Amino acid sequence: MNQNLIDYTLHLADTTLILAQRNSEWCGHGPILEQDIAITNISLDLIGQSRNFYQYAAALINLPITIGTANNPADLATEDSLAYLRTEREFKNLLLVEQPNVDWGQTILRQFYFSVYQLYLFQQLQNCKDEQLAAIATKALKEITYHVRWSSEWVIRLGDGTAESHQRMLAAIEELKNYTGEFFIAAGYETPMGIDFALLKQQWEEKTKAVFEEATLPYPEKTFNQSGGKTGTHTEHLGYILAEMQYLQRTYPGAEW
Amino acid sequence: MVTAANISAQPVWQILATVTDPEVPVLTILDLGIVRDVNMVDGQVQVTITPTYTGCPAMDMISMNIRLALIENGYSNIKITTVLSPAWTTDWMSEEGKQKLQQYGIAPPNAKQAVCTPDSFQEEEAIQCPLCKSYNTKMISQFGSTACKSLYQCNECKEPFDYFKCH
Numbered sequence: 001m002n003q004n005l006i007d008y009t010l011h012l013a014d015t016t017l018i019l020a021q022r023n024s025e026w027c028g029h030g031p032i033l034e035q036d037i038a039i040t041n042i043s044l045d046l047i048g049q050s051r052n053f054y055q056y057a058a059a060l061i062n063l064p065i066t067i068g069t070a071n072n073p074a075d076l077a078t079e080d081s082l083a084y085l086r087t088e089r090e091f092k093n094l095l096l097v098e099q100p101n102v103d104w105g106q107t108i109l110r111q112f113y114f115s116v117y118q119l120y121l122f123q124q125l126q127n128c129k130d131e132q133l134a135a136i137a138t139k140a141l142k143e144i145t146y147h148v149r150w151s152s153e154w155v156i157r158l159g160d161g162t163a164e165s166h167q168r169m170l171a172a173i174e175e176l177k178n179y180t181g182e183f184f185i186a187a188g189y190e191t192p193m194g195i196d197f198a199l200l201k202q203q204w205e206e207k208t209k210a211v212f213e214e215a216t217l218p219y220p221e222k223t224f225n226q227s228g229g230k231t232g233t234h235t236e237h238l239g240y241i242l243a244e245m246q247y248l249q250r251t252y253p254g255a256e257w
Numbered sequence: 258m259v260t261a262a263n264i265s266a267q268p269v270w271q272i273l274a275t276v277t278d279p280e281v282p283v284l285t286i287l288d289l290g291i292v293r294d295v296n297m298v299d300g301q302v303q304v305t306i307t308p309t310y311t312g313c314p315a316m317d318m319i320s321m322n323i324r325l326a327l328i329e330n331g332y333s334n335i336k337i338t339t340v341l342s343p344a345w346t347t348d349w350m351s352e353e354g355k356q357k358l359q360q361y362g363i364a365p366p367n368a369k370q371a372v373c374t375p376d377s378f379q380e381e382e383a384i385q386c387p388l389c390k391s392y393n394t395k396m397i398s399q400f401g402s403t404a405c406k407s408l409y410q411c412n413e414c415k416e417p418f419d420y421f422k423c424h
Contacts, residue, residue, distance in 0.1 A: 034397060034408065037401070038399065038400035041400035041401075041404055044312040044404055045310070045404060047312055048310065048313065049311050131342070132341075135340075135341035135342035136311075136341060139311050139344040142424050144375075145373060148375035149375050149376065149379075150399055150400070152375070153378060156378070
């Protein structure tokens with residue numbers, strides 16, 4: 001069993017699931033109908049990606065079991081058991097995506113930081129040695145392209161908008177500035193994946209700087225990087241998301257639609 | 258090459274041509290180009306499909322509808338496999354499918370992905386209004402009623418419409 005590959009796949013699955021969950025909190029609360037639909041559409045894309053990663057992780061976990069003789073189907077990992085029955089310390093998502101929603105500006109900035117990171121990371125994963133991760137990344141890049149475009153336009157619109165929207169973007173930058181460094185700090189299981197973190201960081205900074213400039217926003221100076229999400233040390237917010245998301249399966253095990 | 262396997266797979270293709278997309282019911286799954294392969298192996302029907310969009314909620318239902326259609330036609334040993342690679346593209350949608358979409362009131366995807374890049378505030382594609390056929394239209398939102406569509410409005414007839422966006 002390739003534990004690094006399983007952990008890395010779960011890291012990708014958890015990150016996309018938790019951001020999808022955060023964005024979906026906007027459902028019915030978006031500033032205007034079209035943008036409410038946009039942020040929830042992005043959630044749907046992210047849930048789709050997380051399902052692909054969870055299904056693959058489950059297949060990898062079950063591989064040594066299914067080769068054996070008869071076994072209890074309840075013992076097998078599934079996309080649902082991985083999403084609904086793991087604890088905080090087992091989740092490997094980035095800290096950025098579990099940060100609570102403050103206002104529309106902060107939600108936009110979080111999505112923008114993440115989508116740009118995902119764009120360049122998945123461009124590398126397209127050529128990854130693992131065929132299934134490469135296939136999921138290639139497919140996801142099509143929708144990520146739309147996410148980058150949409151979130152960039154909103155960063156520019158709000159940054160270069162009114163005094164109020166500019167002020168809110170400054171607050172959002174301050175709020176999130178310690179959570180982007182984690183993108184580029186490799187966890188143990190990431191090392192064998194062959195990702196060029198230096199290139200990723202360079203591309204991410206180039207793109208975010210260009211958009212900030214157009215948005216008349218100051219580029220945040222790096223002081224300190226929060227990290228640990230990739231290996232299960234989370235901020236206090238993740239537990240609350242899991243409590244809400246996992247409540248039904250924990251209370252009524254095996255409940256179905 | 259015509260082989261015994263191909264010949265026996267032919268009726269299966271005809272059955273698949275009756276299975277429609279639950280969200281866009283004018284399109285069959287063959288119009289959409291999501292059926293990648295059909296094989297008969299030792300009496301088992303093997304259908305390979307590929308999802309249109311990563312998060313498309315219709316995929317599980319399409320897979321179930323394929324199974325039901327085959328069972329109704331007397332097949333019992335059925336295996337449906339989902340593959341992700343090569344990734345689906347709107348270029349795989351049939352010409353007939355594009356015409357059906359337009360008649361249904363949804364603008365079909367443009368043939369070439371002219372402006373499908375992450376750059377912000379780029380020039381929008383010229384999308385033809387499916388109702389009055391004018392090209393004088395504007396995008397309202399990149400994200401529409403389903404993951405595969407954008408929302409547009411016609412400047413001539415003022416009608417809002419969905420555009421099946423290039424992918």
